[in-house]
Amino acid sequence: xxxxxxxxxxxxxxxxxxxxxxxxxxxILWTILTSFKTEGQAxxxxxxxxxxxxxxxxxxxxxxxxxxxRFLTNSVIIAGGSTLLGIFVAVPAxxxxxxxxxxxxxDILLWxxxxxxxxxxxxxxxxxxxxxxxxxxxxxxxxxxxxxxINLPIIVWxxxxxxxxxxxxxxxxxxxxxxxxxxxxxxxxxxxxxPGIASTILLNFILAWNEAxxxxxxxxxxxxxxxxxxxxxxxxxxxxxxxxxxxxxxAIAPILILGWFSQKQLVRGLTFGAVK
Amino acid sequence: MIRKTSLGVAVALSLATxxxxxxxxxxxxxxxxGDMIRMQGYTDQFTKQTGINVEWVTLEENVLRQRVxxxxxxxxxxxxxxxxxxxxxPIWGAxxxxxxxxxxxxxxxxxxxxxYDVDDILPAMRGGLSHxxxxxxxxxxxxxxxxxxxxxxxxxxGLSMPEAPTWxxxxxxxxxxxxxxxxINGICLRGKAGWGEGGAFITAMSNSFxxxxxxxxxxxxxxxxxxxxxxxxxxxxxxxxxxxxYATNGFNENLSLFQQGKCGMWIDATVAASFVTNxxxxxxxxxxxxALAPDTGLGKRSNWLWAWALAIxxxxxxxxxxxxxxxxxxxxxxxxLVAAKEGWANVPPGARTSLYENENYKKVPFAQMTxxxxxxxxxxxxxxxPSPYVGIQFAAIPEFAGxxxxxxxxxxxxxxxxxxxxxxxxxxxxxxxxxxxxxxxR
Numbered sequence: 001x002x003x004x005x006x007x008x009x010x011x012x013x014x015x016x017x018x019x020x021x022x023x024x025x026x027x028i029l030w031t032i033l034t035s036f037k038t039e040g041q042a043x044x045x046x047x048x049x050x051x052x053x054x055x056x057x058x059x060x061x062x063x064x065x066x067x068x069x070r071f072l073t074n075s076v077i078i079a080g081g082s083t084l085l086g087i088f089v090a091v092p093a094x095x096x097x098x099x100x101x102x103x104x105x106x107d108i109l110l111w112x113x114x115x116x117x118x119x120x121x122x123x124x125x126x127x128x129x130x131x132x133x134x135x136x137x138x139x140x141x142x143x144x145x146x147x148x149x150i151n152l153p154i155i156v157w158x159x160x161x162x163x164x165x166x167x168x169x170x171x172x173x174x175x176x177x178x179x180x181x182x183x184x185x186x187x188x189x190x191x192x193x194x195p196g197i198a199s200t201i202l203l204n205f206i207l208a209w210n211e212a213x214x215x216x217x218x219x220x221x222x223x224x225x226x227x228x229x230x231x232x233x234x235x236x237x238x239x240x241x242x243x244x245x246x247x248x249x250x251a252i253a254p255i256l257i258l259g260w261f262s263q264k265q266l267v268r269g270l271t272f273g274a275v276k
Numbered sequence: 277m278i279r280k281t282s283l284g285v286a287v288a289l290s291l292a293t294x295x296x297x298x299x300x301x302x303x304x305x306x307x308x309x310g311d312m313i314r315m316q317g318y319t320d321q322f323t324k325q326t327g328i329n330v331e332w333v334t335l336e337e338n339v340l341r342q343r344v345x346x347x348x349x350x351x352x353x354x355x356x357x358x359x360x361x362x363x364x365x366p367i368w369g370a371x372x373x374x375x376x377x378x379x380x381x382x383x384x385x386x387x388x389x390x391x392y393d394v395d396d397i398l399p400a401m402r403g404g405l406s407h408x409x410x411x412x413x414x415x416x417x418x419x420x421x422x423x424x425x426x427x428x429x430x431x432x433x434g435l436s437m438p439e440a441p442t443w444x445x446x447x448x449x450x451x452x453x454x455x456x457x458x459x460i461n462g463i464c465l466r467g468k469a470g471w472g473e474g475g476a477f478i479t480a481m482s483n484s485f486x487x488x489x490x491x492x493x494x495x496x497x498x499x500x501x502x503x504x505x506x507x508x509x510x511x512x513x514x515x516x517x518x519x520x521x522y523a524t525n526g527f528n529e530n531l532s533l534f535q536q537g538k539c540g541m542w543i544d545a546t547v548a549a550s551f552v553t554n555x556x557x558x559x560x561x562x563x564x565x566x567a568l569a570p571d572t573g574l575g576k577r578s579n580w581l582w583a584w585a586l587a588i589x590x591x592x593x594x595x596x597x598x599x600x601x602x603x604x605x606x607x608x609x610x611x612x613l614v615a616a617k618e619g620w621a622n623v624p625p626g627a628r629t630s631l632y633e634n635e636n637y638k639k640v641p642f643a644q645m646t647x648x649x650x651x652x653x654x655x656x657x658x659x660x661x662p663s664p665y666v667g668i669q670f671a672a673i674p675e676f677a678g679x680x681x682x683x684x685x686x687x688x689x690x691x692x693x694x695x696x697x698x699x700x701x702x703x704x705x706x707x708x709x710x711x712x713x714x715x716x717x718r
Contacts, residue, residue: 040557043532128350137354220354221303221331232334235308237527
């Protein structure tokens with residue numbers, strides 16, 4: 001009887017998990033399907049799910065109109081650069097907060113997070129003017145720095161949480177064995193926190209990849225990433241949903257593939273320390 | 277031998293350097309619509325003629341507006357040419373943010389050339405893109421609004437569309453064409469919040485009902501009878517004959533409904549005519565008629581005027597190259613080029629008088645009605661009672677976009693039944709007066 005209940009519950013949970021998963025994935029699936037329709041089919045009522053004349057025309061038009069590879073390269077450099085730079089700055093910061101906390105550590109952590117509550121548009125003009133002064137407008141390096149700063153609170157918070165799970169006695173033992181601060185962080189702390197660091201990198205890469213406010217406002221022709229590529233296919237006067245869907249599919253494909261292959265690390269990192 | 281090789285390398289390098297130095301590149305910020313995208317496809321021809329390379333930054337209309345506004349107010353210099361509309365041009369021109377293109381005695385060297393024939397630009401467009409007689413942006417294409425209607429449904433309803441109908445006729449025809457069992461709505465109009473969406477439509481409509489945004493002392497006028505008449509008429513007609521959820525419908529939603537045969541009439545931008553008559557996307561392409569936007573007999577119709585135009589931000593280092601591009605893109609030759617390659621129905625409309633004198637263009641079914649609509653719109657005299665602002669579906673003051681967005685949100689809430697028309701108008705009155713007071717107009 002107990003086994004039957006367990007089986008029923010397992011089945012229920014599985015069905016529920018799949019249903020929620022499919023519900024969350026449906027908008028992406030719909031975007032992908034729409035990208036293979038004509039503009040007429042894209043707005044058909046009732047909507048066409050699978051029974052339509054599949055076409056690659058939209059991809060051909062998008063490819064002809066836009067230099068996809070240039071946008072993609074910019075996205076990889078900006079998202080990758082800002083994430084790595086963020087990790088480089090955040091690991092020592094999180095280490096000090098986790099293992100050498102002061103009276104104000106918790107306040108600092110909260111203050112850092114509170115900066116995320118400020119509407120980005122509120123600081124658009126100051127940052128724009130600074131970028132003009134420094135010649136950083138429409139440069140990848142400028143965006144790497146800005147996105148690093150935007151995501152830094154999240155990176156520090158995540159790493160801090162992971163580091164807190166590591167017993168400080170291990171680090172003390174390393175110190176007693178004569179390890180320098182650099183060696184302690186590099187050879188003792190980092191290997192133990194690899195799953196946490198990996199998931200932080202992945203999550204922040206995704207956040208930087210999807211960031212659309214700064215990447216649209218601080219770029220023109222040279223440093224524009226895939227967010228600008230998508231924005232160029234949206235129009236309030238004209239039905240270009242199929243082309244927009246093709247552009248969106250091309251923009252999210254790399255991150256979907258990356259997420260698929262790294263889901264194990266992502267889940268492991270997000271649940272790191274949860275079962276201790 | 278070594279000397280010869282060195283000399284050869286030096287010559288090759290200097291030639292390469294000079295080529296790089298000559299190849300100037302301009303950056304253009306533009307909006308994503310059919311005509312602009314088509315122009316991008318012909319950019320190679322311009323580069324071939326002039327040696328100037330062009331880099332495009334194409335953005336969605338609202339993103340573009342925010343992007344170019346940030347850049348021009350901070351003198352960022354990210355763009356050499358900006359695509360802007362009739363709302364921004366006179367304001368930015370007055371602020372000295374744009375390079376004057378014509379009629380400026382202090383600016384002789386880079387003015388538009390004689391061959392460009394600036395007098396050929398339609399007067400309404402030229403007026404809307406000028407400040408104190410100086411042209412600050414060259415129109416790439418222009419539009420007004422008009423009625424697009426289903427000829428078969430009109431006939432079935434036993435009615436005949438006049439060339440210049442009244443709102444009473446439109447309401448009557450909408451009721452007669454509505455067939456809920458077949459999912460046919462007599463009329464589809466914009467209700468969506470946003471100053472360029474439902475806000476633009478209701479403002480243009482209110483002109484024909486004798487309403488205005490401000491009196492001559494910049495006092496809001498939403499507490500007047502003409503505004504109550506406008507909103508009550510709109511809501512009553514749309515509740516009876518409009519599509520479900522019209523409060524959230526904008527241009528694209530109505531275009532989609534019309535193309536699928538679910539609207540008897542649609543009053544919107546003249547540029548939509550080419551979409552609804554295109555058999556590739558529209559199921560009713562061969563059943564569409566056109567008429568002037570309606571009025572109420574007070575002397576003003578409810579059509580608007582808009583142009584997407586190319587302007588040069590003051591301070592760009594590539595003023596001359598930018599002007600060369602504008603001359604090319606908004607010239608008669610460009611129109612001929614598009615006509616030769618893609619047919620007369622696809623040329624950018626609404627900018628030049630000569631286009632409407634062209635015998636080939638006269639054969640395009642919506643050409644004459646587009647011209648008539650544009651000619652009947654006067655941004656300098658848009659209201660029945662005198663008003664202190666320029667503009668038909670907007671008031672060309674910097675504060676308008678923010679105020680009108682809020683006001684249109686209140687109106688949309690009334691359309692959706694979340695509040696009464698009276699409440700919406702009362703809130704609109706307060707919002708507008710407070711904003712105008714804060715801005716120092718009152």
